Amino acid sequence: MxxxxxxxxxxCNNFYVSCEQVFNPALRKRVVVVLSNNDGCVVSRSAEAKQAGIGMGVPYFKVRQQLEALGGIALSSNYALYxxxxxxxxxxxxxxxxxxxxxxxxxxxxxxxxxxxxxxxxxxxxxxxxxxxxxxxxxxxxxxxxxxxxxxxxxxxxxxxxxxxxxxxxxxxxxxxxxxxxxxxxxxxxxxxxxxxxxxxxxxxxxxxxxxxxxxxxxxxxxxxxxxxxxxxxNGQTCIGFEQVAPARQQIIASRSFGHAVKEVQDLNEALSTFATRAAERLRADGSLASHLQIYVRGSPFAEQASSPDDAINIQLSSPTNDTRRLVDATLSGLKLIYRPGLRYKKAGVILGGIVPAHHYQPDLLRTQSHNNSSTLMRVMDHINDRFGRDVLRVASMGHRDEADWHMSCSRRSRRYTTTLDELPVFSSLGLS
DNA sequence: TATCGTATCACAC
DNA sequence: CTAACGGTGTGATACGATA
The missing domain is CATH 3.30.70.270 (Reverse transcriptase/Diguanylate cyclase domain)
Structure with missing residues (x-):
């Protein structure tokens, strides 16, 4: 029995807004909202913002004026802080x-x-x-x-x-x-x-x-x-169990809307290389391998024309891997097959699937060296990036522009007070960064 | 007929 | 000046293809 x-x-109440208020007490008792990626939608609201009728999930541009009239504050989301x-x-x-x-x-x-x-x-x-x-x-x-x-x-x-x-x-x-x-x-x-x-x-x-x-x-x-x-x-009868350890993920998605619409393959190459890189990092952090991936590209779902692009392709890997280079290669070869010049692309993504534990996979002895998983190179790369900063070591196809059209807009982000030393007010004001 | 893969929907946060 | 609208993940279901 x-x-x-x-x-x-x-x-947590209004979690993102509450986090912002912890580090900026001037935001307390104010109309404050935190925006989704790309400063797209309202995803967290202070009690005062709710009171003022700012809706959850509303596109920012629709409430921007109202917010200004209220003396309210909109912040880009700061996930490192949250x-x-x-x-x-x-x-x-x-x-x-x-x-x-x-x-x-x-x-x-x-x-x-x-x-x-x-x-x-x-x-x-x-x-x-x-x-x-x-x-x-x-x-x-x-x-x-x-x-x-x-x-x-x-x-x-x-x-x-x-x-x-x-x-x-x-x-x-x-x-x-x-x-x-x-x-x-x-x-x-x-x-x-x-x-x-x-x-x-x-x-x-x-x-x-x-x-x-x-x-x-x-x-x-x-x-x-x-x-x-x-x-x-x-009625008090348990149907949903208590999970102390999270079950292994079945898929990993890395996707973003672009700051501006892009047309060039080069932009999509960079964006998708970046997404594949992020996905691979998470895959390795989980100690897993992916067996296949899907990439997709699309235009704005709100575009007035019905001809907005919306394409995807599945790619089977010859063996499960967590190697960024293999995943990026597969991604770019897939993009080649679905890219069409002249269209306005607004979002793209990489979805890794067929995820298995790395220790579970028995490597095929006949495979070449390049098919090795959890390679020393990947471990070293993760280590260096962890220590010296994201993307210090990266695949060339990610590009190196500070301001590419595909990068997110994120104009109102607060400082990463707890995780990035350079962004502590005392350091940045002294120009030490 | 049973099963499989995939697309779509619904939901959560 | 104007246009501008998230990302990640799971499970159920529907449905055609397949063995």
């Missing part, structure tokens, strides 16, 4: 529970099963305080018997004014809490996205309470297995 599970879901803050937060929480599953850059599940209900609430409070005191990060915490319930509790912790950052949907569940839960909109449930929510609403299922009371046969008939798992989890 298994003991009841009790899970906590800790989620990743570092995330690591600190996760490390801090790791020792405050039996086990931890890092779910995303700003969220983790914690196993609180060993705690009594009272202890669990006390521990949640401690975690909130610890993150605020040592990292200045505000978080909300939801407690529940399943991941879906913990996520829902977290939504309620964010939504309900009186929750003060913590909401408990574990037992014992007060009738009051239960009714609050039943009033939550279906779309706020983890796993029920925009489309399913709209569909459910159209048949009168608008809230969690409606969903729990709906006849299961009717749901089974019209919806996927996912919705049933979600429903079971809302």
């Amino acid at each position: 298994s003991v009841m599970r009790r899970l906590a879901l800790v989620d 990743a570092d803050m995330s690591h600190r937060a996760m490390t801090l929480m790791r020792d405050m529970a039996e086990s931890q599953e890092i779910y995303s850059i700003d969220e983790c599940f914690l196993d609180f099963s060993a705690f009594t209900p009272d202890q669990a609430l006390i521990q949640a409070t401690k975690i909130r305080q610890a993150l605020w005191q040592s990292l200045s990060l505000p978080v909300c915490i939801g407690l529940g018997a399943t991941k879906t319930l913990a996520k829902l509790a977290n939504e309620m912790a964010k939504t309900l004014k009186e929750a003060s950052g913590i909401c408990n949907l574990s037992d014992p569940l007060s009738p009051w809490r239960e009714s609050q839960m039943e009033e939550m909109p279906v779309g706020s449930v983890w796993g029920i996205g925009r489309r399913t929510a709209r569909s459910l609403e159209s048949i009168g299922i608008k809230t969690v309470g409606d969903l729990l009371q709906a006849p299961p046969q009717r749901l089974r008939k019209n919806y996927s297995i996912n919705l049933f798992r979600t429903l079971s989890e809302l």
